[in-house]
Amino acid sequence: MRRLVALLLLALAGPLAAQGNVPPAPYAYTQLADPAQEAAARELMHTLRCLQCQSQSIADSDAPIAGDMRHQVRARIAAGESPDEVRDWLISRYGDYISYEPQVSASTWPLFVVPAIILVLAVLLLLARVGRRRASGEGG
Amino acid sequence: MIPEIGLAALWLAAALAVLQLLGGVLGARREGMELAAVARPAAVLQALLCTVAFLCLLYVFAVTDLSVKLVADNSHSMKPWIFKVSGAWGNHEGSMLLWITVMAMAGGLIAFVERRLPERTMLATLSAQAFVGLGFYAFLLLSSNPFQRLSPAPPEGNGLNPLLQDIGLAFHPPTLYVGYVGLSVAFSFAVGALLTRSVTPDFARVMRPWVLAAWIFLTLGITAGSYWAYYELGWGGWWFWDPVENASLMPWLAATALLHSVSVLAARDALRTWTIMLGVVAFSMSMIGTFLVRSGILTSVHAFAVDPERGSFILALLVLYIGGALVIFALRAATIAEGERFAVTSREGALVVNNIALSAILGIVLVGTLYPLLTEAFDIRVSVGPPYFNPVSAIFLVPMLLVLMVGPLLRWREDGFARIRWQVIALFAVTLGVLLGVWLVADIHLLPLIGLALAVGVGIASLLPLAGRSLRRTPLATWGMVVAHFGVAVALFGMASDSAFQQERLVAASVGDAVEVGPWQGRLDTVYPVAGPNWTAIQANLHLAYEGGAERRAAPQSRNFWAPVMETSEVALLTRWNGQLYVAVGNQAQDGRWQLRLWWKPFVTFIWYGGVLIALGGALSLVGRVTTDLRRRRRPEDDVDEAYPA
DSSP states (O other), X not given: OHHHHHHHHHHHHHHHHTTTOOOOOGGGXXXXXXXXXXXXXXXXXXXXXXXXXXXXXXXXXXXXXXXXXXXXXXXXXXXXXXXXXXXHHHHHHHOGGGBSSOOOSTTTHHHHHHHHHHHHHHHHHHHHHHHHHHHTOTTO | OHHHHHHHHHHHHHXXXXXXXXXXXXXXXXXXXXXXXXXXXXXXXXXXXXXXXXXXXXXXXXXXXXXXXXXXXXXXXXXXXXXXXXXXXXXXXXXXXXXXXXXXXXXXXXXXXXXXXXXXXXHHHHHHHHHHHHHHHXXXXXXXXXXXXXXXXXXXXXXXXXXXOSHHHXXXXXXXXXXXXXXXXXXXXXXXXXHTTOOOHHHHHHHHHHHHHHHHHHHHHHXXXXXXXXXXXXXXXXXXXXXXXXXXXXXXXXXXXXXXXXXXXXXXXXXXXXXXXXXXXXXXXXXXXXXXXXXXXXXXXXHHHHSOHHHHHHHHHHIIIIIHHHHHHHHHHTTSXXXXXXXXXXXXXXXXXXXXXXXXXXXHHHHHHHHHHHHHHTTOOOOOOHHHHXXXXXXXXXXXXXXXXXXXXXXXXXXXXXXXXXXXXXXXXXXXXXXXHHHHXXXXXXXXXXXXXXXXXXXHHHXXXXXXXXXXXXXXXXXHHHHHHHHHHHHHHHHHHHHHHOEEEEEEEOTTOEEEEXXXXXXXXXEEEEXXXXXXXXXXXXXXXXXTOOEEEEOOEXXXXXXXXXXXXXXXXXXXXXXXXXXXXXXXXXXXXXXXXXXXXXXXXXXXHHHHHHHHHHHHHHHXXXXXXXXXXXXXXXXXXXXXXX
16 A cells, blocks of 8 residues: 555656756766776766856756766866866866866955965964964973 | 743743843942842743743644634644644744854843853843843844734645654754753853953853853754754765754854863863854854854845845844944954963963864855855855865865864873873874775775774873873863763764765665665665655565674665655664664665665764764763862862863
């Protein structure tokens, strides 16, 4: 009985699930045959943003666009492109937003300058401690 | 009727907060002592009233009272009972009521039990707590009323996001909120101590258990949230450096730094201003996190700009409270002496490194989270993700963990490396040995490699403080430190191991086909539909064996919810001591084969075991601290040594 109800419900839900069901591109859910190429593609996919989702990489998403992009990445890697070339191509097509790895540019330099400042500050703070300790003698 | 009772209770609680503020301020200024006596009872009563309001909200969700707008928008009569109730905080208004309730309960609790502080400091603390509370009451009552009615009531509700219909998420937000909002107590204590200039070791001992308690809940909340994302999102990721996650990580980083520095203040009367600063920063991070998550700014900066009511309200509160506290800090910090001096090679010295490193990581996470929002306002869209956060935070994390290996072995005030030379040499030799060993046999990336080596080093080092001690006489607080530090090593090991060694297999399989991933082999046996209370699903049944052992069944589902319509992945997890097999089923391809995704994740579970251990360490410390403190209050002359920080 339960099985029957499930089947009935499924039949009803079918049309909903079928909305826009274009079959996914070949490489969306298929790995590359060469393990080294697949590893490179996988690593790259983890650093690319799924444009349709909120804060997920294309390697972590069921969204159709993420599938299409996985296909693009795998196809290009299989064709012999380097991960950086693929990333550059995707950035040229979708903009900087697509890449989770910010490149140093006019609009992103604070992301790199601020940690450097924090690092300098941290070292200075520690050195100040050491210096004060030396100046105040053994008593501390 | 019930919703109106809830609303009335909230307005009354807000009125009591005004009374508490006035009484506290007058008392702290030594005027109007009659009103000052009101501050404590007002805080306690507020906690009760907010609890009543929250219970009212739980009730309307439990019975699916669709005449309440919030219920109609976020619930559905056919949801399982537990998710009806947990749906109460799965939305904006409900979660803000939860926030207020936790805050009122924390305030009520300190008013009820805390009698160790000078009364003036206590009154200043209570007025600070009331002042912060008032802002959030105003926010809730004026722009996010959870009890708003809907007339006519709709025949059915809109339902709850199916991703949130999960037992993990039923308990994750309350846990996290207790941590988040518990830090408000540290904030109020810090402001109270600043206003009355009483930053003393006694003050630190009073503040410490509250910080510890909030931190334990934060740790558990983050751990649970990470595990939820791992099994519910269906792709096996456990940390995404997503702004919502960062919003919970930032208060945790600040609270971790705070509970280490508050121990220095308690034990050695050093780092006074720094501890106060961290107290302010920790809750400020909670508020920034709430702003990020609740204002809608994350979905789109532009949508936020178009409908800014709620966002700008929280933003105004942020500026008021953080700005106000920083102004008080700037005015008063100079009048508070820095406290006792100490040598670089001392327990305090190591803890200063811990504090600087944690603050630096906090700064990086803050910049990496806020910067994309800033540029988006100028129509420049950038993404900051794992390739940025991982290496940049490692710059500080690695030295911090190296110091963590040595710090607990050092004595307070002043120590020399000569005393612990052999232990330190052995620890670094082991760490370096693991680094080289793994590097030789496995081709993995630098960060997981360093992570594995440090995990082993920290794991061994964390146990050394127990060496040569009678385990039964070791204070609970020391056990707490050992367990928590060991937990750090365990979690780090899990993270590094999963990043380095996980194996992925995406296959399209027909019924009867063999599948394999890593050491697991098996086949897809059947695929059939199943139905739940508010969903239907395709269930794949696989049998898999680890290295030719006994077969185990994995039955992942692809679920279709109908209110609201959404497809989710219900993964199957086969857990072994040395890792987890993660199986998800996707759609049926045109040729009739099923999409299967399998991951073998060696030691991935250690991430969450580690998180739980860290929280457990905190709990041991908390129990140890509170019991020693109670004993000391009974017998003041019996001053126990403060040998180990929390």
